[in-house]
Amino acid sequence: MDIKSIDKIVSLCKRRGFIFQSSEVYGGLASTWDYGHLGVELKRKLKNEWWQNIVTSRDNVVGMDAAILMHPKVWEASGHVENFNDPLVDNKDTKKRYRLDHLLEGQKPEVVESLTNAIFKDNPPEFASEEDHIVILTQHLNDLGETGGSLLKDSGVRDPHSGAVGNWTNPRQFNLMFQTHIGPTQDSSSIAYLRPETAQGIFVNFANVQITSRQKLPFGIAQMGKSFRNEITTGNFLFRTREFEQMELEFFVHLEDTKKWLEYWSNERLEWFKSLGITPEKLRLRAHGGDELAHYSSACYDVEYQFPFGWSELEGIADRGTFDLDQHNAHADKKQSYFDPQQNKHIVPAVVESSAGVDRAFLTVLVDAYREEEVNGEKRVLLKLAPKLAPITCAVFPLMNKGEQVEKAELLVKEVRREFSGFIDTGGSIGKRYRRQDEAGTPYGITVDHQTMEDDTVTIRDRDTMEQERISIDSILDQLRSRISAT
Ligand code: ATP
Helix, strand or coil: CCCCHHHHHHHHHHHHCCEEECCHHHCCCCCCEEECHHHHHHHHHHHHHHHHHHHHCCCCEEECCCCCECCHHHHHHCCHHHHCEEEEEEECCCCCEEEHHHHHHCCCHHHHHHHHHHHHCCCCCCCCCHHHHHHHHHHHHHHHHHHHHHHHHHCCCECCCCCCECCECCCEEEECCCEEECCCCCCHHHEEEECCCCHHHHHCCHHHHHHHHCCCCCEEEEEEEEEECCCCCCECCCCECCEEEEEEEEEEECHHHHHHHHHHHHHHHHHHHHHCCCCHHHEEEEECCHHHCCCCCCEEEEEEEEECCEEEEEEEEEEEECHHHHHHHHHCCCCCCEEECCCCEEECCEEEEEEEEHHHHHHHHHHHHEEEEEECCEEEEEECCCCCCCCCCEEEEECCCCCHHHHHHHHHHHHHCCCCCEEECCCCCHHHHHHHHHHHCCCEEEEECHHHHHHCEEEEEECCCCCEEEEEHHHHHHHHHHHHHCC
16 A cells, blocks of 8 residues: 555545544644544444453453543643643744654655764764654754754755755744633633643542552553644644544553563553454554653553554553652642552552554554455455444345335344444445445445345345355344354
């Protein structure tokens, strides 16, 4: 799949009702998206898979659901007010604004080399990887202050918009939190933030949840919900947006056990993405280099997927030590700790975090499932979604679009809906109907024809092989169950 294929996915999403541009009738709001009737089902199934895997199937993880608006002191304690910044630069000629590290990632190797030489003269440090190299350059350019902009220009850093060398401003820090005000007065005392992550809702409720759930270390608290970041550069469809959903697990452990649990959760999370039917060769775990780590984190893995635009992060799994609870204990009146029966004293537990994006996982599933095939000289587009994620599990097609076949099909779809999601499609030729359902990712199609009226049999068609088999109407639910469990 080439880079242009993201456009094909955007267009399929619109055509079939997965995703629409937000506020489209007003010309759209950049980088914000609405989930349509098929999109909402796929997203819901994805989230259910996560909740089932992380919370329901385990006796040492419980869930919670915190408010999006929180006390502003939460974000001071967490470090977000001071540190949740991205470095940005503007091109004074084109008036385009970029996140500095993203701008550098897109430059030719010789430009990066020339910038490296300009910053480090004859003594460049060892770079562990390309990512590490960009992180270090970005940090140094930030620290340079007044001369950063001219250095970018002199090294030949080009504006991706115009293709020409940019007339760059000096890099400056931009806080990513959306601000709002609570109540009618709009002054500094009423400032509130839309949460930029769901995790803090868990940390400030650690003691509440631990005491009421009576969990003992090691145990986890999980949450999913909306987060907001005023990203400087958005793009690649759902990959980076300003409003998105996260699925986060904070797993509390004894400090000496963090390494073990970091390995455990990194592998668990990689396996979870594989369990969604995503091509295993396109998934990997990448350990962060020392310079990529946040100051509070001693080790971190990313689950990455090989998108048409390159390997990119789906999720971060991090050893955060006791940083978060320590910070809240230092700032809040009410202290949080855990009474450890083994040591017979109160301790502050350490935490291993797994933080994934729902919309990124959704995009990954779609990109991975997208296929174009040639069948009898015609192009067939299909989504090879895992049946457990497909918005519609089984579509029912009466050959005739009225009369007794439709009545029979209505009864059948009702039967399907007792356990699975079903849909009846009477519009257009049977070939057209198959193609629509292939694009929707519907794994099974049942056709009601004149033979059905005589012997109560129907054909069931497999989306991927397009093979059809004649089965008895009574066995439909059994058929769907056994076909789904075989995938
Ligand atoms: P990046 O470096 O890509 O900005 P990050 O390392 O800041 O991401 P985290 O803070 O670790 O991201 O967030 C955890 C997860 O939340 C990410 O792996 C991603 O799946 C999701 N996420 C973060 N920011 C966005 C966004 N702007 N749009 C969509 N999903 C996001």
